[in-house]
Amino acid sequence: MRTDFDALVVGAGYAGAVCARKLAENGKRVLILERRNHIGGNAYDCKDGAGVLIHQYGPHIFHTNDKRVFDYLSRFTRWRDYQHRVIANLPRDNPEAVPAGKSTDGRCFFPVPFNLDSLKNAFGMKEGERLGEKLLAAYPGREQVTILELRQNRDPEIAAIAEYVYEHVFVHYTMKQWGQTPEEIDPATTARVPVRLSRDDRYFLDEYQGMPLHGYTPMFAAMLDHPNITGELNTDAIPLLDLSGDVLKVDGRAFAGPVVFTGQADELFGKKFGPLPYRTLDFQFETLKKDWFQARGTVNYTVDQPYTRITEFKHLTGQDLPGVTTIVKEYSRAYTGAPGETPYYAIISPENNALYAKYQAEAEKFQNLHLLGRLAEYKYYNMDVIAARALDLAEQLLGQP
Numbered sequence: 233m234r235t236d237f238d239a240l241v242v243g244a245g246y247a248g249a250v251c252a253r254k255l256a257e258n259g260k261r262v263l264i265l266e267r268r269n270h271i272g273g274n275a276y277d278c279k280d281g282a283g284v285l286i287h288q289y290g291p292h293i294f295h296t297n298d299k300r301v302f303d304y305l306s307r308f309t310r311w312r313d314y315q316h317r318v319i320a321n322l323p324r325d326n327p328e329a330v331p332a333g334k335s336t337d338g339r340c341f342f343p344v345p346f347n348l349d350s351l352k353n354a355f356g357m358k359e360g361e362r363l364g365e366k367l368l369a370a371y372p373g374r375e376q377v378t379i380l381e382l383r384q385n386r387d388p389e390i391a392a393i394a395e396y397v398y399e400h401v402f403v404h405y406t407m408k409q410w411g412q413t414p415e416e417i418d419p420a421t422t423a424r425v426p427v428r429l430s431r432d433d434r435y436f437l438d439e440y441q442g443m444p445l446h447g448y449t450p451m452f453a454a455m456l457d458h459p460n461i462t463g464e465l466n467t468d469a470i471p472l473l474d475l476s477g478d479v480l481k482v483d484g485r486a487f488a489g490p491v492v493f494t495g496q497a498d499e500l501f502g503k504k505f506g507p508l509p510y511r512t513l514d515f516q517f518e519t520l521k522k523d524w525f526q527a528r529g530t531v532n533y534t535v536d537q538p539y540t541r542i543t544e545f546k547h548l549t550g551q552d553l554p555g556v557t558t559i560v561k562e563y564s565r566a567y568t569g570a571p572g573e574t575p576y577y578a579i580i581s582p583e584n585n586a587l588y589a590k591y592q593a594e595a596e597k598f599q600n601l602h603l604l605g606r607l608a609e610y611k612y613y614n615m616d617v618i619a620a621r622a623l624d625l626a627e628q629l630l631g632q633p
């Protein structure tokens with residue numbers, strides 16, 4: 233019987249798997265239900281037809297400053313040292329700008345986050361150097377500034393840099409990704425990719441960065457491999473959950489143990505207040521008969537092209553596979569809820585947050601129902617934050633301080 237468990241976890245991504253493991257290790261018998269035919273949630277990876285290890289739901293790079301999370305996950309995987317580096321590839325509109333490689337195709341490139349070297353690449357060596365010094369003097373002691381902050385600077389030369397960065401890094405990419413300008417979206421979103429006041433060209437500055445040595449999926453498999461965990465794939469939990477009365481029912485019977493739900497909050501309640509808006513992505517994978525396609529793990533097309541970025545997986549995974557490589561192009565669009573679509577990004581705004589709060593209030597009517605994770609909490613969370621929240625919730629459920 234499905235109620236012969238102490239805790240029910242819905243979803244086998246970071247939120248579900250970390251929480252399930254923690255509960256299981258503390259003596260709870262956990263049933264974990266996953267709608268997809270695999271574990272790992274959006275961090276799932278697998279080999280494609282050519283044997284290249286790919287991330288089916290887009291490139292995932294692990295990075296955190298949270299030692300507790302890093303240590304916890306390190307119990308289930310070893311790590312490959314990897315520092316993600318991204319370059320922008322865009323049409324060259326300044327004759328001083330550094331062309332892409334040796335090509336003469338009218339394009340230029342520079343590191344993203346935009347940094348002091350990007351300035352030189354964009355404006356030419358001498359002018360870029362001078363502007364860099366000016367920028368450093370304007371923000372003494374700062375490691376980085378956000379583009380929205382930079383645009384408020386009244387100094388005409390700094391304002392010109394801000395406009396350059398806005399136009400060449402942010403506005404078109406953000407329009408592609410969100411269908412809105414940087415001013416229209418949540419400021420925390422563009423703040424994820426600041427303007428760096430240094431030459432550091434790493435995408436993330438966190439203390440712990442890397443890729444699970446053999447991939448994310450084996451890490452999840454190790455995490456879920458516990459005698460107290462029973463898992464069912466291809467199982468949508470929603471038809472099994474009855475939230476119509478005062479008491480939560482699982483499979484038709486009252487269930488008093490914790491239910492940790494990591495799917496969409498609106499789906500859980502039949503979208504009764506209306507659908508929560510999301511962005512979805514279409515991934516176009518291409519396998520090429522060559523060693524390498526591009527110089528970096530990810531290249532952002534910040535000005536043109538219908539896709540936002542191209543990622544070449546072998547850079548991330550370190551897989552040694554000569555003569556073949558797989559890339560993925562990401563196309564963003566509005567999520568419609570059509571079958572097969574995945575809601576990848578919550579669209580954070582006051583209206584949408586208010587709609588989410590209605591679903592949250594519904595969930596709070598059941599003291600044993602817990603919404604956890606990027607979908608269930610309607611937040612733009614990275615993997616490490618979800619893992620931390622899952623550990624916190626499990627500790628709370630176990631009555632641990």
Ligand code: FAD
Binds near residue numbers: 244268289513616
């Ligand atoms: P998910 O991974 O979405 O897992 C939820 C699971 O629940 C899914 O497997 C789903 O099938 C299942 N589920 C849902 N509803 C039901 C149901 N009714 N019944 C049963 N099962 C259900 N983070 C980083 O830290 N670094 C990165 O580089 C990074 N890159 C990203 C790139 C992209 C393109 C995207 C979209 C996200 C990226 N993230 C990255 C964020 C990362 O994917 C999330 O933080 C993480 O996957 C969230 O885990 P989760 O468990 O909350 O959700």
Ligand code: UDP
Binds near residue numbers: 406
């Ligand atoms: N962004 C941008 N240009 C870039 C990179 C990022 O405009 O070259 C903006 C864009 O709005 C994007 C946000 O910064 O959605 C966050 O970027 P990040 O790379 O963190 O997005 P994710 O990897 O989560 O899709």
